[in-house]
Amino acid sequence: EVSPEFTKGLPKAELHLHIEGTLEPDLKLKLAKRNHVDIGQTTIEEVQKTYQYDDLASFLAVYYPAMNVLQHEQDFYDLAFAYLQRAAANHVRHVEIFFDPQAHTSRGIPFATVINGLHRAVVDARALNVDAALIMCFLRDFSKESARKTLLQAMAYKDKIIGVGLDSDEHNNPPLKFARQFEDAAAAGLHLTTHCDIDQKDSIEHIRQALEMMDVERLDHGTNIVEDPDLVDFVAKKKIGLTSCPLSNSFVSPEMKGKEVLALLAKNVKVSIHSDDPAYFGGYISDNYYAIANKFNLTKDQIVTLAKNSFETSWISDEKKALYL
Numbered sequence: 001e002v003s004p005e006f007t008k009g010l011p012k013a014e015l016h017l018h019i020e021g022t023l024e025p026d027l028k029l030k031l032a033k034r035n036h037v038d039i040g041q042t043t044i045e046e047v048q049k050t051y052q053y054d055d056l057a058s059f060l061a062v063y064y065p066a067m068n069v070l071q072h073e074q075d076f077y078d079l080a081f082a083y084l085q086r087a088a089a090n091h092v093r094h095v096e097i098f099f100d101p102q103a104h105t106s107r108g109i110p111f112a113t114v115i116n117g118l119h120r121a122v123v124d125a126r127a128l129n130v131d132a133a134l135i136m137c138f139l140r141d142f143s144k145e146s147a148r149k150t151l152l153q154a155m156a157y158k159d160k161i162i163g164v165g166l167d168s169d170e171h172n173n174p175p176l177k178f179a180r181q182f183e184d185a186a187a188a189g190l191h192l193t194t195h196c197d198i199d200q201k202d203s204i205e206h207i208r209q210a211l212e213m214m215d216v217e218r219l220d221h222g223t224n225i226v227e228d229p230d231l232v233d234f235v236a237k238k239k240i241g242l243t244s245c246p247l248s249n250s251f252v253s254p255e256m257k258g259k260e261v262l263a264l265l266a267k268n269v270k271v272s273i274h275s276d277d278p279a280y281f282g283g284y285i286s287d288n289y290y291a292i293a294n295k296f297n298l299t300k301d302q303i304v305t306l307a308k309n310s311f312e313t314s315w316i317s318d319e320k321k322a323l324y325l
Protein backbone atom coordinates (compact mmCIF):
# COMPACT_ATOMS: atom_id res chain seq x y z
CA GLU A 1 0.00 0.00 0.00
CA VAL A 2 3.01 2.30 0.45
CA SER A 3 3.97 4.01 -2.83
CA PRO A 4 7.09 5.99 -3.81
CA GLU A 5 4.85 9.08 -3.95
CA PHE A 6 3.82 8.51 -0.34
CA THR A 7 7.38 8.18 0.97
CA LYS A 8 8.40 11.23 -1.04
CA GLY A 9 5.54 13.45 0.07
CA LEU A 10 5.84 12.70 3.76
CA PRO A 11 7.59 15.49 5.75
CA LYS A 12 10.87 14.06 7.03
CA ALA A 13 13.97 14.89 9.03
CA GLU A 14 17.27 13.65 7.58
CA LEU A 15 19.72 12.83 10.39
CA HIS A 16 22.26 10.54 8.74
CA LEU A 17 23.64 12.13 5.62
CA HIS A 18 27.30 12.66 4.82
CA ILE A 19 27.65 15.70 2.61
CA GLU A 20 30.71 14.19 0.91
CA GLY A 21 28.49 11.18 0.15
CA THR A 22 26.16 13.37 -1.91
CA LEU A 23 28.86 14.06 -4.51
CA GLU A 24 27.11 12.84 -7.67
CA PRO A 25 29.25 11.63 -10.61
CA ASP A 26 28.32 14.65 -12.76
CA LEU A 27 29.36 17.17 -10.11
CA LYS A 28 32.50 15.11 -9.38
CA LEU A 29 33.49 15.38 -13.05
CA LYS A 30 32.58 19.07 -13.22
CA LEU A 31 34.70 19.92 -10.17
CA ALA A 32 37.58 17.74 -11.40
CA LYS A 33 37.62 19.77 -14.60
CA ARG A 34 37.17 23.12 -12.87
CA ASN A 35 40.02 22.42 -10.43
CA HIS A 36 42.29 20.52 -12.82
CA VAL A 37 42.27 17.40 -10.65
CA ASP A 38 42.88 14.08 -12.43
CA ILE A 39 40.51 11.52 -10.86
CA GLY A 40 41.27 8.83 -13.45
CA GLN A 41 37.78 8.95 -15.03
CA THR A 42 36.22 11.33 -17.53
CA THR A 43 32.68 9.98 -18.02
CA ILE A 44 29.79 9.23 -15.67
CA GLU A 45 29.90 5.58 -16.72
CA GLU A 46 33.59 5.35 -15.86
CA VAL A 47 32.96 6.93 -12.47
CA GLN A 48 30.09 4.55 -11.75
CA LYS A 49 32.24 1.57 -12.68
CA THR A 50 34.54 2.39 -9.74
CA TYR A 51 31.59 2.12 -7.31
CA GLN A 52 32.25 -1.43 -6.19
CA TYR A 53 32.26 -2.24 -2.50
CA ASP A 54 30.97 -4.95 -0.20
CA ASP A 55 32.07 -3.71 3.19
CA LEU A 56 32.86 -0.46 4.99
CA ALA A 57 36.59 -0.58 4.23
CA SER A 58 36.17 -1.15 0.47
CA PHE A 59 33.59 1.67 0.35
CA LEU A 60 35.87 4.11 2.16
CA ALA A 61 38.69 3.28 -0.29
CA VAL A 62 36.52 4.64 -3.13
CA TYR A 63 34.93 7.44 -1.11
CA TYR A 64 37.86 9.36 0.36
CA PRO A 65 40.11 9.73 -2.73
CA ALA A 66 37.19 11.27 -4.67
CA MET A 67 37.12 14.20 -2.25
CA ASN A 68 40.23 15.59 -3.96
CA VAL A 69 37.96 17.42 -6.38
CA LEU A 70 36.77 19.62 -3.47
CA GLN A 71 39.29 22.45 -3.31
CA HIS A 72 37.65 25.84 -2.85
CA GLU A 73 34.90 27.30 -0.68
CA GLN A 74 32.63 27.48 -3.72
CA ASP A 75 33.07 23.74 -4.29
CA PHE A 76 31.80 22.97 -0.79
CA TYR A 77 28.94 25.40 -1.34
CA ASP A 78 28.01 23.81 -4.67
CA LEU A 79 28.11 20.32 -3.16
CA ALA A 80 25.92 21.26 -0.21
CA PHE A 81 23.46 23.42 -2.12
CA ALA A 82 22.93 20.70 -4.76
CA TYR A 83 22.12 18.31 -1.92
CA LEU A 84 19.78 20.76 -0.21
CA GLN A 85 17.80 21.20 -3.42
CA ARG A 86 17.32 17.43 -3.54
CA ALA A 87 16.35 17.46 0.12
CA ALA A 88 13.67 20.05 -0.62
CA ALA A 89 12.34 17.91 -3.49
CA ASN A 90 12.19 14.93 -1.08
CA HIS A 91 10.14 16.94 1.45
CA VAL A 92 12.97 16.97 3.96
CA ARG A 93 12.04 19.79 6.35
CA HIS A 94 15.04 19.48 8.62
CA VAL A 95 18.49 18.04 7.97
CA GLU A 96 21.51 17.56 10.21
CA ILE A 97 24.41 17.15 7.79
CA PHE A 98 27.61 15.27 8.63
CA PHE A 99 30.88 16.63 7.33
CA ASP A 100 34.42 15.27 7.71
CA PRO A 101 36.79 18.25 8.13
CA GLN A 102 39.86 16.02 8.53
CA ALA A 103 39.24 14.47 5.10
CA HIS A 104 39.96 17.95 3.79
CA THR A 105 42.41 19.52 6.26
CA SER A 106 44.61 16.41 5.92
CA ARG A 107 45.12 17.29 2.26
CA GLY A 108 45.82 20.95 2.88
CA ILE A 109 42.36 22.52 2.63
CA PRO A 110 41.83 25.04 5.45
CA PHE A 111 39.07 24.28 7.97
CA ALA A 112 37.60 27.72 7.19
CA THR A 113 37.23 26.87 3.48
CA VAL A 114 35.16 23.81 4.34
CA ILE A 115 32.90 25.29 6.99
CA ASN A 116 32.32 28.61 5.27
CA GLY A 117 31.24 26.96 2.03
CA LEU A 118 28.93 24.50 3.78
CA HIS A 119 27.48 27.15 6.08
CA ARG A 120 26.65 29.49 3.21
CA ALA A 121 24.59 26.70 1.64
CA VAL A 122 22.86 26.06 4.98
CA VAL A 123 21.84 29.73 5.10
CA ASP A 124 20.63 29.72 1.48
CA ALA A 125 18.56 26.57 2.16
CA ARG A 126 16.12 28.63 4.20
CA ALA A 127 14.73 29.92 0.90
CA LEU A 128 14.01 26.28 -0.01
CA ASN A 129 12.04 25.75 3.21
CA VAL A 130 14.75 23.38 4.46
CA ASP A 131 16.05 23.91 7.96
CA ALA A 132 19.67 22.68 7.93
CA ALA A 133 22.47 22.26 10.49
CA LEU A 134 25.99 20.79 10.46
CA ILE A 135 27.42 17.90 12.51
CA MET A 136 31.20 17.68 12.55
CA CYS A 137 32.50 14.10 12.45
CA PHE A 138 35.91 13.03 13.66
CA LEU A 139 37.60 10.41 11.49
CA ARG A 140 37.89 7.59 14.00
CA ASP A 141 40.85 6.01 12.20
CA PHE A 142 42.84 9.23 12.72
CA SER A 143 44.54 9.87 16.05
CA LYS A 144 42.82 11.39 19.05
CA GLU A 145 45.38 14.20 18.86
CA SER A 146 44.13 15.00 15.36
CA ALA A 147 40.55 14.99 16.68
CA ARG A 148 41.60 17.34 19.49
CA LYS A 149 43.16 19.76 17.01
CA THR A 150 40.04 19.60 14.86
CA LEU A 151 37.79 20.35 17.83
CA LEU A 152 39.94 23.36 18.70
CA GLN A 153 39.67 24.62 15.11
CA ALA A 154 35.92 24.16 15.24
CA MET A 155 35.53 26.25 18.38
CA ALA A 156 35.94 29.45 16.34
CA TYR A 157 32.88 28.33 14.31
CA LYS A 158 30.86 26.86 17.17
CA ASP A 159 27.70 28.75 16.20
CA LYS A 160 27.77 27.02 12.79
CA ILE A 161 27.89 23.47 14.23
CA ILE A 162 25.13 21.67 16.13
CA GLY A 163 26.99 18.54 17.23
CA VAL A 164 29.84 16.09 16.77
CA GLY A 165 29.94 12.50 15.52
CA LEU A 166 32.37 9.71 14.63
CA ASP A 167 32.69 8.08 11.23
CA SER A 168 35.13 6.29 8.90
CA ASP A 169 36.82 2.97 9.74
CA GLU A 170 35.41 1.61 13.00
CA HIS A 171 37.61 -1.50 13.18
CA ASN A 172 39.85 -1.14 16.27
CA ASN A 173 38.61 2.45 16.69
CA PRO A 174 36.09 2.27 19.54
CA PRO A 175 34.06 5.28 20.64
CA LEU A 176 36.01 5.53 23.91
CA LYS A 177 39.12 6.54 21.93
CA PHE A 178 37.36 9.92 21.63
CA ALA A 179 35.92 10.17 25.14
CA ARG A 180 37.78 13.37 25.98
CA GLN A 181 36.84 15.13 22.74
CA PHE A 182 33.20 14.18 23.25
CA GLU A 183 33.26 15.43 26.82
CA ASP A 184 34.75 18.74 25.73
CA ALA A 185 32.30 19.05 22.84
CA ALA A 186 29.35 18.44 25.18
CA ALA A 187 30.73 21.01 27.63
CA ALA A 188 30.80 23.49 24.75
CA GLY A 189 27.09 22.88 24.19
CA LEU A 190 27.36 20.53 21.22
CA HIS A 191 25.18 17.44 20.76
CA LEU A 192 26.73 13.96 20.50
CA THR A 193 26.23 11.02 18.16
CA THR A 194 28.43 8.23 16.82
CA HIS A 195 28.42 5.67 14.06
CA CYS A 196 28.13 2.06 15.19
CA ASP A 197 28.29 0.34 11.82
CA ILE A 198 26.47 -2.94 11.17
CA ASP A 199 29.40 -4.97 9.83
CA GLN A 200 31.69 -4.60 12.83
CA LYS A 201 32.81 -7.47 15.02
CA ASP A 202 32.90 -5.39 18.22
CA SER A 203 29.57 -3.76 17.46
CA ILE A 204 27.80 -4.41 20.78
CA GLU A 205 30.83 -3.35 22.83
CA HIS A 206 31.04 -0.11 20.81
CA ILE A 207 27.32 0.54 21.28
CA ARG A 208 27.68 -0.08 25.01
CA GLN A 209 30.60 2.35 25.32
CA ALA A 210 28.79 5.06 23.39
CA LEU A 211 25.61 4.74 25.46
CA GLU A 212 26.93 4.01 28.93
CA MET A 213 30.20 5.89 29.01
CA MET A 214 29.87 8.74 26.52
CA ASP A 215 26.21 9.76 26.82
CA VAL A 216 25.55 9.95 23.10
CA GLU A 217 22.06 11.08 22.12
CA ARG A 218 21.86 9.02 18.94
CA LEU A 219 23.53 6.02 17.30
CA ASP A 220 24.16 6.09 13.56
CA HIS A 221 23.14 2.68 12.20
CA GLY A 222 23.37 0.93 15.59
CA THR A 223 20.65 -1.62 14.74
CA ASN A 224 22.88 -4.51 15.88
CA ILE A 225 21.65 -3.46 19.32
CA VAL A 226 18.80 -6.01 18.94
CA GLU A 227 21.34 -8.66 19.99
CA ASP A 228 21.36 -7.17 23.50
CA PRO A 229 17.90 -6.80 25.12
CA ASP A 230 19.23 -4.74 28.04
CA LEU A 231 20.69 -2.16 25.69
CA VAL A 232 17.45 -2.13 23.70
CA ASP A 233 15.56 -1.33 26.93
CA PHE A 234 18.07 1.43 27.65
CA VAL A 235 17.61 3.20 24.29
CA ALA A 236 13.83 2.78 24.45
CA LYS A 237 13.67 4.35 27.90
CA LYS A 238 16.09 7.18 27.08
CA LYS A 239 14.56 7.86 23.67
CA ILE A 240 17.93 7.48 21.97
CA GLY A 241 17.55 7.76 18.19
CA LEU A 242 18.91 5.06 15.87
CA THR A 243 19.46 6.26 12.31
CA SER A 244 19.18 3.28 9.97
CA CYS A 245 20.10 3.51 6.27
CA PRO A 246 18.53 0.63 4.27
CA LEU A 247 20.23 1.18 0.89
CA SER A 248 23.64 1.63 2.51
CA ASN A 249 23.01 -1.51 4.58
CA SER A 250 22.05 -3.46 1.46
CA PHE A 251 25.69 -3.35 0.33
CA VAL A 252 26.78 -5.36 3.37
CA SER A 253 23.61 -7.20 4.44
CA PRO A 254 21.01 -8.75 2.08
CA GLU A 255 18.05 -7.89 4.33
CA MET A 256 19.14 -4.27 4.86
CA LYS A 257 18.52 -4.74 8.62
CA GLY A 258 14.77 -4.52 7.99
CA LYS A 259 13.94 -7.20 10.56
CA GLU A 260 15.96 -5.35 13.16
CA VAL A 261 14.19 -2.07 12.34
CA LEU A 262 10.81 -3.79 12.76
CA ALA A 263 11.88 -5.40 16.04
CA LEU A 264 13.01 -2.01 17.34
CA LEU A 265 9.78 -0.32 16.23
CA ALA A 266 7.83 -3.01 18.10
CA LYS A 267 9.77 -2.13 21.25
CA ASN A 268 9.06 1.58 20.81
CA VAL A 269 12.69 2.41 20.09
CA LYS A 270 13.12 5.73 18.25
CA VAL A 271 14.52 4.24 15.06
CA SER A 272 14.33 6.25 11.82
CA ILE A 273 15.28 5.98 8.14
CA HIS A 274 18.02 7.93 6.36
CA SER A 275 20.32 7.88 3.35
CA ASP A 276 23.99 7.85 4.52
CA ASP A 277 25.87 8.40 1.20
CA PRO A 278 23.11 8.64 -1.40
CA ALA A 279 25.36 9.33 -4.42
CA TYR A 280 27.18 6.05 -3.70
CA PHE A 281 24.40 3.77 -2.45
CA GLY A 282 21.72 4.37 -5.05
CA GLY A 283 19.14 6.64 -3.51
CA TYR A 284 18.05 9.61 -1.42
CA ILE A 285 15.87 9.50 1.68
CA SER A 286 12.52 8.80 0.01
CA ASP A 287 14.12 5.91 -1.89
CA ASN A 288 15.41 4.53 1.42
CA TYR A 289 11.94 4.69 2.97
CA TYR A 290 10.46 3.03 -0.08
CA ALA A 291 13.12 0.29 -0.20
CA ILE A 292 12.43 -0.90 3.33
CA ALA A 293 8.65 -0.37 3.04
CA ASN A 294 8.50 -2.43 -0.13
CA LYS A 295 10.75 -5.28 1.03
CA PHE A 296 9.12 -5.66 4.45
CA ASN A 297 5.54 -4.66 3.64
CA LEU A 298 5.52 -1.80 6.10
CA THR A 299 2.18 -0.11 6.73
CA LYS A 300 1.62 3.61 6.28
CA ASP A 301 1.36 3.88 10.07
CA GLN A 302 4.81 2.33 10.46
CA ILE A 303 6.25 4.72 7.88
CA VAL A 304 4.65 7.68 9.65
CA THR A 305 6.11 6.48 12.96
CA LEU A 306 9.58 6.28 11.40
CA ALA A 307 9.23 9.85 10.11
CA LYS A 308 7.95 11.11 13.47
CA ASN A 309 10.88 9.41 15.16
CA SER A 310 13.21 11.36 12.89
CA PHE A 311 11.80 14.68 14.11
CA GLU A 312 11.56 13.54 17.71
CA THR A 313 15.24 12.54 17.90
CA SER A 314 16.43 15.54 15.89
CA TRP A 315 18.14 18.47 17.57
CA ILE A 316 15.54 21.11 16.74
CA SER A 317 13.76 23.11 19.41
CA ASP A 318 10.73 21.61 21.17
CA GLU A 319 8.57 24.31 19.58
CA LYS A 320 9.64 23.28 16.08
CA LYS A 321 9.30 19.60 16.94
CA ALA A 322 5.71 20.15 17.99
CA LEU A 323 4.91 21.15 14.39
CA TYR A 324 5.71 17.62 13.20
CA LEU A 325 4.62 15.29 16.01
Ligand code: HPA
Nearest residue numbers: 018167168195197276277
Ligand atom coordinates in the same frame (compact mmCIF):
# COMPACT_ATOMS: atom_id res chain seq x y z
N1 HPA B 1 30.15 4.60 8.26
C1 HPA B 1 31.39 5.04 8.48
N2 HPA B 1 31.91 6.02 7.78
C2 HPA B 1 31.18 6.59 6.84
C3 HPA B 1 29.90 6.18 6.57
C4 HPA B 1 29.34 5.14 7.34
O1 HPA B 1 28.17 4.75 7.19
N3 HPA B 1 29.44 6.94 5.56
C5 HPA B 1 30.42 7.80 5.25
N4 HPA B 1 31.47 7.60 6.02
Ligand code: ZN
Nearest residue numbers: 018195220276
Ligand atom coordinates in the same frame (compact mmCIF):
# COMPACT_ATOMS: atom_id res chain seq x y z
ZN1 ZN C 1 27.15 7.13 7.83
